[in-house]
Amino acid sequence: MHTTKTGWGLLAPALLWIVAFFTVPMALMVAVSLWSREKGKIVQTWDLGNYANFLEKSYFMQGLVNSLEITALVTIISVLLAYPLAWIIAEQVPARFRRLALILAILPFWTSYVVRSYSWLLVLGKGGIVNQTLLSIGLIAEPLEIASTRAATVIGFVHFFTMLLTLTIYANLVQLPPNYRRAAADLGASGLQTFRHVILPLTLPGIMVGAFLTFVLCIGDYITPQILGGNNELTLPQIIMLQIGRRADFPMASAIALILMSVVTVAYIACARWLRLERV
């Protein structure tokens, strides 16, 4: 076997980079979250004041509730939209066009992130396509306020995550051996029964991985709620950015960031048993 020393030498650069620019900042964040900002200055108070503040003020708690509600809604809607799409591409589209159909389904994934949210603003805004169309066919008399609401944030998110989930669920579906379906049919199962008792349980890992990814990316995102949701209903990332930008309150921002991280950790533990990535 080769010498261990060389092994450490090869591993060291990556390890040092992660420790210096990830582990150390995270430790610093934990420390700073125990400080506080008093009269415009950061004081090393070493107490849980920021966390108490978070729990007491409805401003912060409402942010947490908004984030959780939006994320849950987005995850559920995206799974419900993506599953049939992935299934149709995997099962109904002729094999020759399958890859093309899949690439088409995730093509707008490659638009720039900021631009994608902006595009939805064009669609949903007061003078946007949706309002103009509804007005011209006489379905509504006044333009709807869709932009700067929770609905706009959810639509923007669902658009992005439907593409992501279609990809993960599709990858899962095409791996299923066709024999399973034939066996179920031979044993007298109807199409629906086959789906419920064979296909769905077997694709559950793919769904869970996708749903978890959706949850993590959605709850930590700043751009989509900021551009589409506006400032009426703040999510936690928006509140963190306000703490940094407007108030330079790094201790409070750190505390909120750590709370956000712990929410993700709880979600991870909750679906850990489906998340063994190698099974997908």
Added chain:
Amino acid sequence: MRALSWLYLAAAYGFIFLPVIVLVTFSFQDGRLPVPPFKGVTLRWYAEIFADDRLMSALLNSLVVALGSSLVAVTLGFLAAFALARYVLPGSAWMRGLIAAPLTVSYLVIGLGLLMLFNQIGLPRSLWTVGIGHVVINLPLCFAIIYASMGAQQDAAERAARDLGASTSQVLILVTAPMLAPSIFAAFFLSVTFSWDEFIIAFLLARFEVTLPVEIWNMLRSGLNPKTNAIGSVVFLISIALVIALEFTVFRRRK
């Protein structure tokens, strides 16, 4: 059932493509607002973005940061994957976990941590600090992709090379890297696209020189503008070209 499937497929594609179609269509809008009615075709907004120095230098900055940080990320990730796959190191499971750890934390939190670190040690914000941040988010990804593709097949070839007297660096450069070229390239490409499109870390860690997503964000403050449509369409076109190129080269060959 069939008809229902096609109907669903059409509706889904409609939903998925709606914003892109609106974006691209109204980038040609002959008027000040990128919303209906469509007033006619002009290339004026494209001319304006290519004449906009700030936008063009932001585009260049993004390219430099994406290529530079991805090169570092893929190199470090490759060396670490090789070390953990081929050497018996105590605590290697922990090391793998440590390198993968940034994947579980949102970009905003990573950016905030780095911002505070750089403030503490007095390192001024610049494109360099953005690059450091982008290596942090892409290194775990490169590591995971390359580590997953290290198999027994390469191991045998590496042993043969060693028996013939190759040094470790010769093995790495002449045997391992060429054999793993598809996954190294895939890792590099993914890394470039993530860095190229990344907003929040670049926003927090850049100061005077900014990357393209941050500059586009700045443009959004002036409201809806066909110029934003134009730059958005150009970025989309570049990405699509890259994806199609990749589809016909790397992935086709692997099948």
